[in-house]
Amino acid sequence: MMADQQDIERPAAQADTPPDWASALGSDAQTPRLAAVAEDVGFMGSALYEKGKTIHNKRINGPFRRFKWLVMLVTLTIYYATPWIRWDRGPYAPDQAVLIDLANRRFYMFDIEIWPHEFYFVAGMLIMAGIGLFLVTTAVGRAWCGYACPQTVWTDLFQHVDRFFDGDRNARIKLDKAPWTASKIARRTAKWAVYLAIAFWTGGAWIMYFADAPTLTVDFWTGNAAPVAYATVAILTGTTFWLGGFMREQVCIYMCPWPRIQTAMLDEKSLIVTYKDWRGEPRGSLKKAAKNPDQYGDCIDCNMCVAVCPTGVDIREGQQIGCITCGLCIDACDKVMKEVGRPRGLIDYATLEQCKAEAAGAPATPAWKALLRPRIFIYFSVWAAIGAGLLFALGTRTHTDLTVSPDRNPPFMLLKDGSVRNAYTLRLRNMEARPREMEVALEGMPQGAVMWTEAVSMENAAPKQVIKVPANATKLVRAYVMLPPGEAANSFRFRLTSLDEQRESDLAETTFAMPGNE
């Protein structure tokens, strides 16, 4: 492979190719990764490590690049702006649309408020996210990796910063190799300062999800925020600066488990970025092809697909873990094919099955046909069913709940007059953002059974009690139930009824322990 690339006849290629991408053919043309490893090892004997190589990807424009811009705009806007959306919930709840209130154990998302005991909603959404990833992978391959993954989005952003300060690919390669002159130091300092600013903004936006954003911003800058806020910002600033500014594709290739999982999930029917070798091979420059007509394929070996790749892979080697299927090489190759007057799609989204059929002479199938697979419909049905189930549960849930735990030690208390008293811990949950009066009543107890609470004296014991529960809170009440002498009871129920127009109610079954049946 190395030899092939050395064979490029540069003057001819430069003459034949437009100047904007001819620059990619410099002697620093990206070498295929694996070959490069072999070369390093060969050169250094038994090296302990593989030398890091900075990817200087070339600027390219095209439909996929424009789509990446759009995704970056949308995802970053969502990330940075969401905590600042206000949402009126009345005086007893925060007015931030999306808020993870860890201190009070509440998760607010617009009109939805999730309590810790409803964590199954979050679990359901995580399962949906998982199945959603399977669905997307089945339908469009590693689209998550290529467009929406935060590592991809921030890497893309940082690479544009590189381009802004240091110029495009060749200028950056040259600057990398240049000695550390004052101007290089100044440029690097400025660039890293911008890295740091982006990283800090990223880390700073994260904590806004966990507290009231405007208040926290003021607290943060006046030194009044919690130490954990500063620590979180520091850590996320550091990781963003390091992972986005320097690690980049190394994260995808060495750290992230997802490429491995995706690799296992792809098959010959998956939509991937493919190089149609049956059409491109053998490669040869335009000059070679002109000299020997009918000897060479469509690939003019201009290396543009490698030059634009944000992870530095050569797609012509076939599908590999470093390929995040962002489609930039498709943009690059289509542009070159147009320049040289050959049909587009030498590198294209296609399934391996389609490639094989095309190679055998079948007409090209449009990429969307790859979407018509039973597996996609199955994943979609499961995904949609879970979503519908969650929405149903969300729509029908009550905002009242009662749980009861009887005292276990002692299980019952014999009083002087022979009556028996049991103690219970009641948890009255009011999920409305306003205080509510709730009635707790005994059900299924013999006549004469009464209850009272710590706040109500025993003289006011009655078969039911009214308790005021604060807004958005669970009130813990210690309640006593007493059965007069001679009566017996075993299991009974507490009924909770909200004393408002909703009349929501809940039933909690529990037991009454007595001497002899404890």
Place this chain on the structure above:
Amino acid sequence: MANKRIDQPTGTETVGHEWDGIEELNTPLPRWWLWTFYTTILFALVYVVLYPAWPMIDRATAGVLGWSSRGQLASEMSAAQAARAAVVRKIAATDIEQLPASPELMQAAIAGGAAAFKVNCVQCHGAGAAGSPGYPNLNDDDWIWGGTLSDIEYTITHGIRWESSDATRANFMPAFAGVIESAQVDALAGHVLSLSGKAKPNAAGAQLFADNCAACHGAGGEGMVAMGAPALNDAIWLYGGTAADVKRQILSPKHGVMPAWNERLDPVTIKMLAAYVHSRGGGQQAAPAVPAGEATGDVAHSPKAENDG
């Protein structure tokens, strides 16, 4: 040995070893990975110097920071004490009968008492304060020495039959073995049980009771808080409620002992313990069985029946 070659399908060099035809590709780690590894080694070295690390014969090396888990616990405990100090001072300054008037103080006192109870009281009274034969149940409404907050505080402070305390609560029921005949004991025990409806009344027993027991336990067996004489007409039996239990207690009574806790605990902790014991639901039923009029003696009783726990 050094039989390195380039593996054709992958383009990667092998490490040069071969085991039964199996070769290994040499895919070196990225440099940052190696650096991370060296950093962890460096971290470990620094840690060993700063913190306790090497196990020696009787203890580990101390580390130059002087950190220890025991020291951390001590500092956390003193921080917790400092945080509680304000509330503790307020509780100390409040008369115990006035505690319920301030729900926050009462709540704090109950919480503190619950913690102290687990350390000092559960050995006899049980984790749920339900006692066991010979050790009174603190949840019920039967109080031998009185169930108001100040009664309980006094009992905890000075103990029961605690010899080294002059102010301890003490009484002494004589042993009737040899004083009354065994046939009479059956009748007396029968009468005692009849007071709470557990046996048929008998005249002989009633006479014996009036002669020997009523002075302390009351004519109807209602007991006397001032004397610490238990009520015999209720459903609660400290030493068991069978005829045999009652007979044994008449012939050779057991006398429980509780330490005077002022020898070991500070007044605030005792106050909090009293609040906790009182909060177990016990005071609430006091009025019918212990008429306020009888609750006199050297201990100040609240005239109001304790029924708001």
